[in-house]
Amino acid sequence: MWFKHLHLYRLHDAPQLDAATLEEALAEHAARPLGSRDPRRMGWTAPAGRAGTARLHDLQGQRLISALRQERLLPAAVVREEVEERAAEVEAREGRKLRRQEKITLKEQVVEELLPRAFVRSQRIDLWWDTRRGLIGINASSRTRAEEVLDLLRETLGSLKVTPLASQTLxxxxxxxxxxxxxxxxxxxxxxxxxxxxxxxxxxxxxxxxxxxxxxxxxxxxxxxxxxxxxxxxxxxxxxxxxxxxxxxxxxxxxxxxxxxxxxxxxxxxxxxxxxxxxxxxxxxxxxxxxxxxxxxxxxxxxxxxx
Known part of the structure; x- marks a missing residue:
């Protein structure tokens, strides 16, 4: 449970949601199995994993929610090699060089075909919401991942006004x-x-x-x-x-x-x-x-x- 990293945000005009309402909103945007042709997906999951089903833990003004980020791993080198092989076959067969747009279309076809066979990487990202201090902290190794979770929370709540926490002295x-x-x-x-x-x-x-x-x-x-x-x-x-x-x-x-x-x-x-x-x-x-x-x-x- 103990966080390893923390990106901090200040909440402005925080929505007044009771636990039941928030839990219901999280359920509407719950994590679902990644489709065979979906490159990535994110939704809310239970912070306790197999130990519990609740998507929200609300304790003493402190809230814990968790996002599940799923992504299909399709190495660029694999795609590039397959595209080059197919492009070479077409060029040899038709006796001409493929145009740039044709190669782009070929790449899209390769990605669409290989994506269902790609491995899926799952990552749980925990979010701490301090309702008393008006703070949100996200346990993510990068700012990019933290912002993705905020986007999901914004979509879940309809709106969410937050800014990165900043200090008077840099x-x-x-x-x-x-x-x-x-x-x-x-x-x-x-x-x-x-x-x-x-x-x-x-x-x-x-x-x-x-x-x-x-x-x-x-x-x-x-x-x-x-x-x-x-x-x-x-x-x-x-x-x-x-x-x-x-x-x-x-x-x-x-x-x-x-x-x-x-x-x-x-x-x-x-x-x-x-x-x-x-x-x-x-x-x-x-x-x-x-x-x-x-x-x-x-x-x-x-x-x-x-x-």
């Missing part, structure tokens, strides 16, 4: 400042051992893992004008993550104390109860940590600074 500026000036770091912030430094010119990107971020080598790179676009951070042993320049949180790791609290909960070996217990604890930790992070970054963009 993450790049804050991360660079924390690296160059230890005195600027918030008291409860601990640097990790991973960083990505970008140059202003065309000198590329430097990535370092398992390094002392206060070392002379890192400081020299910063003095040369490089800026931090990714930085590993830890918050009071409760949560660690890699902060990205677009405010995405990657490589999330929850503290041992929080995991131990979840493990000690009395769920009676009930998988559904365990899912909900883990989710509530995770949502609480994420909500509090995000509030603190935004405060470190000068408050949320578009609002008065709360530092």
């Amino acid at each position: 993450p790049v500026r804050a991360m660079t400042q924390w690296l160059t000036d230890p005195g600027s770091r918030p008291a409860d912030l601990v640097l990790g051992d991973q960083v990505e430094l970008k140059a202003k010119g065309d000198d590329g990107v430097l990535r370092a893992r398992q390094v002392d971020l206060d070392s002379d080598e890192i400081q020299q790179l910063l003095e040369s004008g490089r800026q931090a676009s990714k930085l590993a951070l830890e918050l009071e042993g409760r949560l660690s993550f890699v902060l990205h320049d677009d405010l995405a949180l990657k490589s999330l790791r929850f503290g041992d104390a929080l995991i131990e609290e979840a493990n000690q909960s009395d769920d009676g070996d009930d998988a559904l109860m365990r899912l909900e217990t883990d989710f509530v604890l995770m949502a609480q930790a994420l909500g509090e940590s995000i509030e603190r992070l935004i405060a470190w970054l000068g408050g949320e963009a578009g609002t008065a600074s709360n530092v």
